[in-house]
Amino acid sequence: MKASQFYINTLKEAPADAEVVSHQLMTRAGMIKKLGAGVYTYMPMGLRVIRKVEAIVREEMNRAGAVECVMPVVQPGELWSESGRFQTMGPELLRVKDRHERDFVIQPTSEEAVTDIARQDLRSYKQLPKNLYQIQTKFRDERRPRFGLMRGREFVMKDAYSFDRDEAGAKASYQAMAKAYRAIFDRFGLTYRAVSADSGAIGGDLSEEFQVIASTGEDAIVYSTGSDYAANMEKAEALAPAGPRPAATQALTRTPTPGKSTCADVAELLQLPLTQTVKSLVLATDELNEQGEIVKSQVWLLLLRGDHDMNEIKVSKVPGLDKGFRFATVPEILAHFGTKPGYLGPIGLKQPVKLVADREVALMADWVCGANEEDLHLTGVNWGRDLPEPDLVVDIRNVVAGDAAPDGKGQLAIERGIEIGHIFYLGTKYSVAMNATFLAEDGKPRHFEMGCYGIGITRLPAAAIEQNHDERGIIWPDALAPFTVVICPVGMDRSEAVKAAAEALYADLLAAGVDVILDDRGERPGAMFADWELIGVPHRVTIGDKSLKEGQVEYQHRRDGEATKVPAGDIAAFVKGRLLA
Amino acid sequence: MKASQFYINTLKEAPADAEVVSHQLMTRAGMIKKLGAGVYTYMPMGLRVIRKVEAIVREEMNRAGAVECVMPVVQPGELWSESGRFQTMGPELLRVKDRHERDFVIQPTSEEAVTDIARQDLRSYKQLPKNLYQIQTKFRDERRPRFGLMRGREFVMKDAYSFDRDEAGAKASYQAMAKAYRAIFDRFGLTYRAVSADSGAIGGDLSEEFQVIASTGEDAIVYSTGSDYAANMEKAEALAPAGPRPAATQALTRTPTPGKSTCADVAELLQLPLTQTVKSLVLATDELNEQGEIVKSQVWLLLLRGDHDMNEIKVSKVPGLDKGFRFATVPEILAHFGTKPGYLGPIGLKQPVKLVADREVALMADWVCGANEEDLHLTGVNWGRDLPEPDLVVDIRNVVAGDAAPDGKGQLAIERGIEIGHIFYLGTKYSVAMNATFLAEDGKPRHFEMGCYGIGITRLPAAAIEQNHDERGIIWPDALAPFTVVICPVGMDRSEAVKAAAEALYADLLAAGVDVILDDRGERPGAMFADWELIGVPHRVTIGDKSLKEGQVEYQHRRDGEATKVPAGDIAAFVKGRLLA
Structure with missing residues (x-):
């Protein structure tokens, strides 16, 4: 072209x-x-x-x-x-x-x-x-x-x-x-990972996403530093911590926390690690009659460690929540806890709830949670002693970097990805x-x-x-580039030698099946180079009158910091060699 | 494949x-x-x-x-x-x-x-x-x-x-x-014509259609037997007949035609050629005010020879009709002609109309038209003597086979086509x-x-x-066939020799870049041949155990009545030769 x-x-x-x-x-x-x-x-x-x-x-x-x-x-x-x-x-x-x-x-x-x-x-x-x-x-x-x-x-x-x-x-x-x-x-030629994925609404029980790794990716993807394990955040399992649960060392204490309604604020106030706090999330499920009217609702309290985030996909698979759930309404919360969100906890409830503890929370001792009274938290909370064991202990959180890999090999790391492929087993x-x-x-x-x-x-x-660019523009892998090679003659209109050398190289590469473009627009060198760096053609040959007189042309890969001088007679072979590499 | x-x-x-x-x-x-x-x-x-x-x-x-x-x-x-x-x-x-x-x-x-x-x-x-x-x-x-x-x-x-x-x-x-x-x-490899076309609503004044010739085509296309002239029916010009108008030989006569409201019926009743009759078409144009309401309407009478059809595109270019027209309403017709359609004519009007004569009608003498009275026609009608010359004489009819070509070379012929391409000059x-x-x-x-x-x-x-088929199925030109060559081994599962010969030919043609399919489905010969004849693959090689033992295989083009025996060793070259032909 x-x-x-x-x-x-x-x-x-x-x-x-x-x-x-x-x-x-x-x-x-x-x-x-x-x-x-x-x-x-x-x-x-x-x-x-x-x-x-x-x-x-x-x-x-x-x-x-x-x-x-x-x-x-x-x-x-x-x-x-x-x-x-x-x-x-x-x-x-x-x-x-x-x-x-x-x-x-x-x-x-x-x-x-x-x-x-x-x-x-x-x-x-x-x-x-x-x-x-x-x-x-x-x-x-x-x-x-x-x-x-x-x-x-x-x-x-x-x-x-x-x-x-x-x-x-x-x-x-x-x-x-x-x-x-x-x-x-x-x-x-992209850096990617195949990660296990939840098959979600499309159904089936086997699914993988193909994610191009890029810091700007919308998806968090999880992999093991010690094995091939990889999954997306929705799917990646958080293992139960190594047990048993430590013994209680503190007494249950009502601790004023005026205006501190988040775990982070409470931990800072009490000078405790955030990992000692437990957050309360209140969900509800509804029983409907044939007319689709709500005949009965059940309130659920989910406990997560203060530094952990709820994983909605995992929650949607908890027995009893797997037919659909919603966040509880403020009246429901007041009726069950007697106070507003921010100071909720599993102790001293007005009405019973279904209590679901994340695997991590179930093995904590001496923890901190809301006291179900405004501006008040409980510290030194311990399972069994201060409240009964939870109804369910399940994985309901997003993994975090450093968690143990689910296959037992290595630790989990997290990076960002862009989903470019997805395969599903759909069943029937x-x-x-x-x-x-x-x-x-x-x-x-x-x-x-x-x-x-x-x-x-x-x-x-x-x-x-997103994966391959710099401040000057795109850097295409060879397989994706709009053109694999660009020939940039400088002063093609003034120099017959430049024109002839450019045309000869163009014909040679074209005959070899190389996807080459010859820039015969007559642009000035600066504008011409800027265009091709922006467009991201990986291989560039520059042919100028002065260096040609010395028998030289210049080759530069889009990732190279500077050009390489190549004898004019060798340039076609040189470029082909770079394409094979 | x-x-x-x-x-x-x-x-x-x-x-x-x-x-x-x-x-x-x-x-x-x-x-x-x-x-x-x-x-x-x-x-x-x-x-x-x-x-x-x-x-x-x-x-x-x-x-x-x-x-x-x-x-x-x-x-x-x-x-x-x-x-x-x-x-x-x-x-x-x-x-x-x-x-x-x-x-x-x-x-x-x-x-x-x-x-x-x-x-x-x-x-x-x-x-x-x-x-x-x-x-x-x-x-x-x-x-x-x-x-x-x-x-x-x-x-x-x-x-x-x-x-x-x-x-x-x-x-x-x-x-x-x-x-x-x-x-x-x-x-x-199709038989087609490029024909001049009207550029219609898309605008511009230069337009050609590319029509694949097929008897089942929806479009009538017109070409000259004596030159390159070709146009679609909408566009093809009907030349004015060679003048001058013949002199009148008959007297204007009121002739009863009870129940005969078409030119064909009238011609049959009066034992006159249809080409002696003239049909009346009544159109109307409206003048609108700024609110889009009709403030004034004009009735137009178009005269065409009884055997000719009106060409709507040509009518839409007649000065005065080129801003849009409609067929006149029955009340409008009654007000201007005093009778219903079927017996209309240009003589004895109740109110004046714009009179447009097709070029052919303008040069007729002693013609027949409706008398503007039910069950009555006029015969021996002559321009000038019985009615004034028309307001406009224009080409408003479809051409018919045998008309003179507009370029003056040869006669027009008509065939059917299917439009597969259209090019327009759009202007601005x-x-x-x-x-x-x-x-x-x-x-x-x-x-x-x-x-x-x-x-x-x-x-x-x-x-x-539509252009290339027979009772057994499609007959693709090589350039369009889904596969250019099909290899049909008979009893491939029973005979190693057949399998080997089929696979060898397949590999040879594939290596030569031929778009070949090997039918290894194990179908019975009758079903297999019927499939490929229906699908229309142009070149077929049949390899059977019996003929192979005699060193022969069979080649048959989809248009051939029967197969040609070819020495097994020559078949690849033979097929390639047929593709080049």
Whole structure:
């Protein structure tokens, strides 16, 4: 490609709404252009990156035996009612009515569409397993779209769906995808982790996220310093501390704490470590009648160490809370504790509550908690002596750095990540809902065992930039760069020698299949270099009249501090060598 | 590709709603699957065809200097209000409201989006010309979607938009696209015509359609047997007949025609040729005040020869009718003619009308028309003698086969076509509406001169099938086939020799870059051949145990009546030779 034939439009300034570096740099490099909130045009320079992502994903999906199709963007609401998602999904599902007032949705994923295909086409176990994937436009009507391609409303996703005859087959399909995903992300040249994830609303019980490591990532991911263990924060288990519980050494004491309603404030006032304090969280569950009216409510008190945070996913799996819970109302709190939040605790209740202690709290001695009276806490609290043992002892907290790894090997560390892939074992969630069956070997209909597997095609370049940039711009890994090599002739219009050398190198690299661009725009060197550093092309060759007269040209990798002089005759071989490295 | 690794699902029966052969065959061949009305999944076999279309289109667009981008499917209504299309387009524009109740549209084309890009990016004449294109999902909410991919609601289109500094530049861009389109359709191996078209509502004054010739086509296309002239029916000009008007030979006579209200009936009753009759069409135009209320209406009488049809596009360009017209109401007709439609004519009016004669009618003598009395016609009507000359003489009819070609060379012939491409010179229609300007050489802002250029990517395979099929299925041109060659081993599971020969040929063709599929499914020969004939793979090699023992395999082109025996050792070279042919 010659730059004069291409579409290059770099900007000095990022738009005011670009909060993250990938959004800033992709906009400044002319890779994306905002058309509306969360809706971007993939400009020629950006589209080249996206096409490289697509090509690698496609190759590895095909290699793993998946078959490509393309499902519609606009899908009938009827089908989405079969799975129930038309009703259960929130406003992030963009709903449309056509001219006949029929319901449609703009697909955010395609479980319904692909299950509808399977129940028509895959009639016998002999046709299984099958894995259908597409690389297609999706829409999710985010309440607050931002961060450019990181959290757009319209985006491109690769979504694959596997159909198997039984659970073992489905898990094998899942593992094949896990392997393909590693191959894909390895090829991109990104630093990433595959982490165990909670499978959440999508169902199933086996799920991994692929996270690109970046300090700006939205997700906290947890890994062990002593093993392969890795999980996202929602999923990472906090082990019970080594027991037994220490013996009580202090007497239970009512301690004035005027105006100190947080554990941190209380610990500071009493000059105790925060780890000695216990925080009280009050939840409630409701029993409904057939009309959906609340007939009975139960209040729950959850105890967590003062320095720990509640993990909502874990709480949602506690027996009794697993059918749904809510935070208690102020009247409920007053009725059970006799005081306002800030001074709550498990001792001296007006009405009984279900008492849930985090594993850590259950093994504490001489702890501090609210006294259920305003401006008053209890110190020297001890289980058994001052209050009965809790009803339940469970893991309900987020892990923190330094916790023991759940596999017993090493300690947990935490870093930030950007989710670019997610694989799920779905089981029969969709096939049962949509009555999608095949004839099994015994001649009886059986529901498909399914899995689904996503990669954020347009999010991936943004994640790559969050991981790979400097103050001058983007630094693409070779596999993702819009162009792998840029040739920058200086004074091409004034020097025939420069022009000839640039054209010769361009022709040589092109013939070798290198994705090279020759900057023949006639820009001044400073502007030209700034453009390519912003755009992030990894390999640059500069050809200038003066050094050419000395038989030299300059090579500089985007990460190099300075250029390397290379004999003009060797430059093509030199560049190819750098690409192989 | 091995068939066992692919997704093949052929059907014996076409769905009941498949009215045209391409819809029937694409469904039966497992290329598309209906998800909803006018909304189809491109199944793996069909997607391969679509990808081949895309690849050729992309290559030729790039070669012509256009640059690829991808604009959003979901576009802000605000932008569409700038061009006015949000208001003026009918219900075929799918409108959506997002969670914040903001208007969006699902793009049917992208003039607004690309003009928005140009007015931000293309600031100087030095950046022009530019041509941006995309291959992207579109939606048009057809009232009655049908014919499968021929008239779907969701479809894929290649749409390109050129930006030039002046009209001469824009016309050069237009001609470059016309050339690229010919290169594209030539490569597809289809029989097509480029025909002049009316540029219609999209504006501008230069437009060509690319029509795939097929007897099932929806469009009538007109060409000259004696020159390159070709146009669509809307556009094709009907020349004035050679004058002068013959002299009158008959007296004006009131002739009873009870119950004969059509020209055909009258001609039959009176035993006159239909070409001697004249039909009367009554239109009206309205003058509106600022409140949009009708303040004055004008009735128009259009006269056409009895065997001719009115051409609405031509009528819409007649001076006085070019601001919009409607058919006259029955009260208007009664007030002006004194009788009901069926017996109308230009003689003996109650109130004056604007009289428009088709060029043909203006030169007729001794003609027949309604007498403005029920069950009565006039014969022997002559201009000048029986009624004044018409107010306007214009071309307002569709041409018919045998008409003289407008370029004076040869006669017109008519055939059916399917529109697969359309190119328009737009002028400044969108750039003025959206105030999209660049700085011209004189330092002053000037509106972009634009063109737009579409190809129906997903419609093209359907058009190719309408042109290329037989009773057994599809017959793909090599360039469009999902696979170019299929190897059909017979009894591969029983014969090691067959398996080895099939695998060897497969490996050889694959290494030569041939898009080959090996049918290793173990189907019986009849079912296997029927599948591939239905799917339409152009080149088939059959390897059977018996003939292999005689050192022979069979080659058959999809159009061949029978197979050709080829020595087993020569088959790879033989097949490659057929591909080059």
